[in-house]
Amino acid sequence: MELDQRKLRILQAIIDDYILTAAPVGSRTISKRADFNISSATIRNEMSDLEEMGYLEQPHTSAGRVPSNKAYRLYVNRIMQRAQLNDEERKIIRSYFFQRIDQVEGLVRQTATALSDITKYTAMVLPPQLNTVRIRHVQIVQINHERALLVLVTDTGMLRDVMLRLPEGMSGRDVERFSNRLNFILKDMRLDQLAIDEVQLLSEEMNEQRQFFQTVLDSLEQQMRSNAQKVELSGATNILFYPEYNNMEKAKSFLAALNTEGTLYQMLKRASKLEFSISIGDENEAPELSDCSIVTATYRMGSEPMGSFGVIGPTRMHYNRMLSILEYMRLSLSEALAGLIERDGDNKV
Amino acid sequence: MELDQRKLRILQAIIDDYILTAAPVGSRTISKRADFNISSATIRNEMSDLEEMGYLEQPHTSAGRVPSNKAYRLYVNRIMQRAQLNDEERKIIRSYFFQRIDQVEGLVRQTATALSDITKYTAMVLPPQLNTVRIRHVQIVQINHERALLVLVTDTGMLRDVMLRLPEGMSGRDVERFSNRLNFILKDMRLDQLAIDEVQLLSEEMNEQRQFFQTVLDSLEQQMRSNAQKVELSGATNILFYPEYNNMEKAKSFLAALNTEGTLYQMLKRASKLEFSISIGDENEAPELSDCSIVTATYRMGSEPMGSFGVIGPTRMHYNRMLSILEYMRLSLSEALAGLIERDGDNKV
DNA sequence: TTTAGCACTCGAAATATTCGAGTGCTAATC
DNA sequence: GATTAGCACTCGAATATTTCGAGTGCTAAA
Numbered sequence: 001m002e003l004d005q006r007k008l009r010i011l012q013a014i015i016d017d018y019i020l021t022a023a024p025v026g027s028r029t030i031s032k033r034a035d036f037n038i039s040s041a042t043i044r045n046e047m048s049d050l051e052e053m054g055y056l057e058q059p060h061t062s063a064g065r066v067p068s069n070k071a072y073r074l075y076v077n078r079i080m081q082r083a084q085l086n087d088e089e090r091k092i093i094r095s096y097f098f099q100r101i102d103q104v105e106g107l108v109r110q111t112a113t114a115l116s117d118i119t120k121y122t123a124m125v126l127p128p129q130l131n132t133v134r135i136r137h138v139q140i141v142q143i144n145h146e147r148a149l150l151v152l153v154t155d156t157g158m159l160r161d162v163m164l165r166l167p168e169g170m171s172g173r174d175v176e177r178f179s180n181r182l183n184f185i186l187k188d189m190r191l192d193q194l195a196i197d198e199v200q201l202l203s204e205e206m207n208e209q210r211q212f213f214q215t216v217l218d219s220l221e222q223q224m225r226s227n228a229q230k231v232e233l234s235g236a237t238n239i240l241f242y243p244e245y246n247n248m249e250k251a252k253s254f255l256a257a258l259n260t261e262g263t264l265y266q267m268l269k270r271a272s273k274l275e276f277s278i279s280i281g282d283e284n285e286a287p288e289l290s291d292c293s294i295v296t297a298t299y300r301m302g303s304e305p306m307g308s309f310g311v312i313g314p315t316r317m318h319y320n321r322m323l324s325i326l327e328y329m330r331l332s333l334s335e336a337l338a339g340l341i342e343r344d345g346d347n348k349v
Numbered sequence: 350m351e352l353d354q355r356k357l358r359i360l361q362a363i364i365d366d367y368i369l370t371a372a373p374v375g376s377r378t379i380s381k382r383a384d385f386n387i388s389s390a391t392i393r394n395e396m397s398d399l400e401e402m403g404y405l406e407q408p409h410t411s412a413g414r415v416p417s418n419k420a421y422r423l424y425v426n427r428i429m430q431r432a433q434l435n436d437e438e439r440k441i442i443r444s445y446f447f448q449r450i451d452q453v454e455g456l457v458r459q460t461a462t463a464l465s466d467i468t469k470y471t472a473m474v475l476p477p478q479l480n481t482v483r484i485r486h487v488q489i490v491q492i493n494h495e496r497a498l499l500v501l502v503t504d505t506g507m508l509r510d511v512m513l514r515l516p517e518g519m520s521g522r523d524v525e526r527f528s529n530r531l532n533f534i535l536k537d538m539r540l541d542q543l544a545i546d547e548v549q550l551l552s553e554e555m556n557e558q559r560q561f562f563q564t565v566l567d568s569l570e571q572q573m574r575s576n577a578q579k580v581e582l583s584g585a586t587n588i589l590f591y592p593e594y595n596n597m598e599k600a601k602s603f604l605a606a607l608n609t610e611g612t613l614y615q616m617l618k619r620a621s622k623l624e625f626s627i628s629i630g631d632e633n634e635a636p637e638l639s640d641c642s643i644v645t646a647t648y649r650m651g652s653e654p655m656g657s658f659g660v661i662g663p664t665r666m667h668y669n670r671m672l673s674i675l676e677y678m679r680l681s682l683s684e685a686l687a688g689l690i691e692r693d694g695d696n697k698v
Numbered sequence: 699t700t701t702a703g704c705a706c707t708c709g710a711a712a713t714a715t716t717c718g719a720g721t722g723c724t725a726a727t728c
Numbered sequence: 729g730a731t732t733a734g735c736a737c738t739c740g741a742a743t744a745t746t747t748c749g750a751g752t753g754c755t756a757a758a
Contacts, residue, residue: 024751026750026751026752027751027752028750028751038700038701039700039701039702040701040751041701041702041703041753041754042699042700042701044751044752044753045699045700045753047752048752058752059709060707060708060709061706061707061708061709061751061752061753062706062707062708062709062749062750062752063708063709063750063751063752064750064751064752103510103512136490136492137490139488139500141485141486141502143485143502143504143505143506147506149506149508151488151500151502151508153490153492153498153500155492156492157492157496157498157512159498159500159508159510161452161508163452163506163689237601237604237605237608240597240600240601240604241601246597248589248595248597251589251597251600252586252589252590255586255589256586259586373720375719375720375721376720376721377719387731387732388731388733389720389732390731390732390734391730391731391732393720393721393722394730394731396721397721397722407721408740409738409739409740410720410721410722410737410738410739410740411718411719411720411721411737411738411739411740412719412720412721412739412740413719413720413721
């Protein structure tokens with residue numbers, strides 16, 4: 001059977017209606033629409049065909065039809081047209097980024113809030129995976145005789161700290177000297193290269209403190225790794241407002257899936273390789289999310305992808321609207337990020 | 350009417366049963382209990398009295414009885430006996446604090462996780478309100494020609510940072526000098542006294558950079574204030590497993606209340622003035638939480654209260670168990686905190 | 699190929715029925 | 729006077745029944 005122009009139009013009408021109402025769509029609903037001049041009987045025949053082709057499903061004999069995941073996929077790939085945001089909407093999005101935000105963490109959080117506020121879905125943001133970031137400054141501040149805090153400032157203005165246990169018998173003077181030496185060695189080093197030979201080589205110079213140096217590097221690296229895997233979530237409970245989650249079991253399992261360590265991180269990490277990604281129903285890796293859809297976009301700094309962000313909601317999602325929102329928002333986000341970080345040009349002090 | 354011994358025993362039995370089953374308790378259930386030798390008819394009479402006194406409520410004529418908030422209050426104040434944790438339970442609690450945690454934020458998070466895991470309620474932790482903390486070290490690290498990061502290390506090993514916009518024409522040399530001067534002035538200062546006269550006086554010395562100094566202090570102070578108001582939550586969705594929240598509307602409004610900025614913070618802040626606090630139903634300030642109960646404990650460092658933490662769950666809460674768990678856990682927490690911070694004795698380097 | 703017409707289907711909502719846990723009251727008993 | 733066996737009564741939860749109508753598929757005519 002062929003998927004001709006009319007079938008496509010009907011399918012689109014059904015999907016549009018279903019996305020709006022979440023109720024099975026009947027033949028009459030479609031035939032009544034002003035832009036169709038076809039009787040409901042004809043629509044019925046077409047619908048029957050569409051069902052046979054796997055694009056529609058019938059919850060029960062005497063109900064209307066519901067789009068299948070295959071239909072959403074077709075819709076996304078071939079039917080849907082990009083929605084235009086109007087000025088009002090753009091303004092609202094921008095307004096979230098207007099306020100004074102001066103740390104990356106704050107920007108990430110604000111983005112998540114904006115996205116979930118605007119879309120009414122659950123928003124998630126993978127923070128910038130700044131692995132090419134360079135170390136601007138390292139300092140060890142002694143806290144007491146056995147502890148010290150290693151503070152690291154990157155050229156993007158981000159801060160990392162690691163609590164250190166000092167080797168016995170290390171004096172305040174030693175710590176200071178060590179700190180200076182460490183700063184000299186690590187300065188301008190890329191964060192993802194701490195484990196590399198060159199550094200090891202340099203460490204040769206540190207003779208007696210060699211062991212300690214190694215420990216410091218190790219804990220630093222470990223901290224970097226673990227810290228990066230957080231995903232900022234917002235509006236997790238928005239899902240409760242959609243009728244398909246108006247049932248405790250589903251709601252519970254959805255919320256549980258969000259709380260599962262790593263799931264979202266994995267997804268967003270993978271999505272960072274694409275400009276946009278749309279994953280519908282059981283296309284999702286996580287089986288708990290097999291009746292959700294996820295739409296993401298990747299944001300950049302300059303030409304380099306920094307991370308991705310997106311929404312997660314019911315499969316009857318406003319796909320086209322999401323793409324427009326994400327597209328616009330990633331501009332705002334990239335801009336804000338660039339404004340925050342400003343690595344280019346005059347960053348040599 | 351008088352609340353004699355027998356009435357108390359019956360009330361306790363009803364409460365115990367209700368806490369366990371969440372179902373209205375009938376007279377027979379009580380009279381069948383081995384330790385009662387009273388017929389159900391007698392129990393009925395007593396129950397009728399208890400209802401008249403406001404300790405019991407009847408969902409409808411032919412149902413059993415449910416304890417009222419007044420009953421829980423009585424239970425907490427007069428009836429309940431402290432539960433003893435067994436070794437197994439203590440071990441489990443301790444195990445959460447065994448792993449290497451070396452930052453206050455991590456400790457706070459871990460405490461919340463432990464508490465919600467163990468109790469199956471929603472856990473919340475107010476991070477240490479370290480307002481008597483002293484500044485150990487301040488440094489300004491320049492990021493580019495117009496931005497710099499102020500990094501502040503406290504004597505508790507906590508880090509705070511503020512992004513600064515440099516005044517025009519301030520050279521790298523200037524920044525360095527300013528940084529040193531700032532460190533000299535602020536070192537050993539208490540965080541909650543940044544706005545105080547003495548500091549203002551000292552700032553006199555800073556002649557041309559006076560204005561900038563003021564700006565720095567302001568942003569620092571503002572950051573301190575805003576940063577402290579976060580409450581660590583864990584297990585927010587645990588509530589969904591209790592039958593009283595097996596209804597979307599209630600679940601939604603509960604989750605919404607948790608997300609409302611400030612509600613929990615206010616509560617915990619207030620609770621920090623007491624060793625333990627129990628707030629039942631509409632004793633809660635927030636009307637959205639008027640069918641929850643909240644049990645909190647305050648943890649200390651030395652003799653000084655640092656913050657409070659606790660659980661929020663249905664009014665039929667295991668009050669005595671909660672108190673025991675919180676009591677034990679605040680020991681672990683206080684210890685871990687002290688181990689982390691170690692301000693006493695040899696902290697002069 | 700389209701469509702009017704009609705019998706048919708089936709779930710949702712409304713209504714009725716059954717069931718039993720639990721009550722309150724009374725009268726007998728301790 | 730306090731306790732209790734006994735019994736009629738209550739009322740919601742669970743289950744069954746009915747009603748209703750949106751929607752279907754099929755047929756025959758246009």
